[in-house]
Amino acid sequence: MKKIEIGIMGLGVVGGGVYRLIEKNRDLIAKKSGVEIRVRKVADLRTDLKDVFGIPDKLFTTSAKELLADSGIDLVVELIGGTGAARDLMIEAIRAKKHVVTANKALLAKHGRDIFTEVRAH
Secondary structure, three states, rough: OOEEEEEEEOHHHHHHHHHHHHHHHHHHHHHHHHHEEEEEEEEOOHHHHHHHHOOHHEEOOHHHHHHHHHOOOOOEOOOEEEEEOHHHHHHHHHOOOOOOEOOOHHHHHHHHHHHHHHHHHH
């Protein structure tokens, strides 16, 4: 069975919800898709959110750079919001040859060309 290791950047309502849904539905996802999805790392500056969403200490970091440097992460889910740091971290993830998913429409509206240029280059 194919395995995908995920890193989640941003642990607000959406990020926490993504984490919970993946954890709750891991077996169902694997059964229906033939892909085992595992959250490998979650990054957010707010340490209190780790406990709110039940994230184990070993999965949590306050450093998005640490998450991006993890060679075991295949896919980064960017849920930080805004267009500054989110743009820079997304481009860093692309340059590290990681797949990227975002729900950040403002980021794509403002920096979509830069991001897709990086995608084509890497």
